[in-house]
Amino acid sequence: MEKKRITILASGTGSNAVRLINHFKGHPQIQVSAVISNKKDARVLTSAEELGIRSVYNENSFMETGEALLSLLREFRTDWIILAGYLRLIPAEVISEFNGRIINIHPSLLPLYGGKGMYGSKVHEAVIADKRSESGITIHFVNSKFDEGDRIAQFFCTLEGGEGVGHLEAKIRKLEHAYFPLVVEQVILQA
Numbered sequence: 001m002e003k004k005r006i007t008i009l010a011s012g013t014g015s016n017a018v019r020l021i022n023h024f025k026g027h028p029q030i031q032v033s034a035v036i037s038n039k040k041d042a043r044v045l046t047s048a049e050e051l052g053i054r055s056v057y058n059e060n061s062f063m064e065t066g067e068a069l070l071s072l073l074r075e076f077r078t079d080w081i082i083l084a085g086y087l088r089l090i091p092a093e094v095i096s097e098f099n100g101r102i103i104n105i106h107p108s109l110l111p112l113y114g115g116k117g118m119y120g121s122k123v124h125e126a127v128i129a130d131k132r133s134e135s136g137i138t139i140h141f142v143n144s145k146f147d148e149g150d151r152i153a154q155f156f157c158t159l160e161g162g163e164g165v166g167h168l169e170a171k172i173r174k175l176e177h178a179y180f181p182l183v184v185e186q187v188i189l190q191a
């Protein structure tokens with residue numbers, strides 16, 4: 001049986017993308033075949049290249065044009081799209097062709113602290129400002145709205161009193177790295 005092929009979309013550092021690439025290296029049924037970024041100098045592009053993964057940059061206007069992005073995804077023979085720190089909406093044409101086969105990770109317990117403009121340290125700042133006693137990560141399917149697709153899994157961490165943004169961010173990152181590849185693997189194998 002042919003392996004299921006993942007294309008990762010990412011805009012930044014790509015620590016989750018690297019985890020995914022390494023997790024599926026040598027996997028019998030799943031492979032990461034490409035990384036696409038909308039940021040020309042995103043670290044994810046060089047990190048993925050170093051790991052032998054085809055990596056391409058395309059500007060936002062391309063990424064937001066359904067037919068353009070679809071043709072690139074087809075060229076990569078993509079079965080699944082994984083968003084790992086990708087900050088733009090996915091065009092409707094792509095959502096309809098890949099319905100139920102696009103997964104995102106978000107660094108909060110959605111529906112809390114999601115939506116447009118809620119990313120990176122902004123999420124953690126808001127959690128701390130609200131004096132929450134817990135936070136976590138959400139892995140979910142992607143639809144046409146930011147962070148509103150069906151949830152697949154959530155993982156929690158507790159906050160200590162007086163905890164700083166950097167500390168919370170590190171805890172969240174740990175959860176992401178530990179669980180995202182495993183959940184993606186489970187979803188793909190069960191599909």
Ligand code: GRF
Pocket residue numbers: 010012013014015016017084085086105106107120176
């Ligand atoms: C992660 O916190 C993820 O939850 C969010 O964007 C961040 C990406 O980090 N969607 P990295 O580029 O994978 O290090």
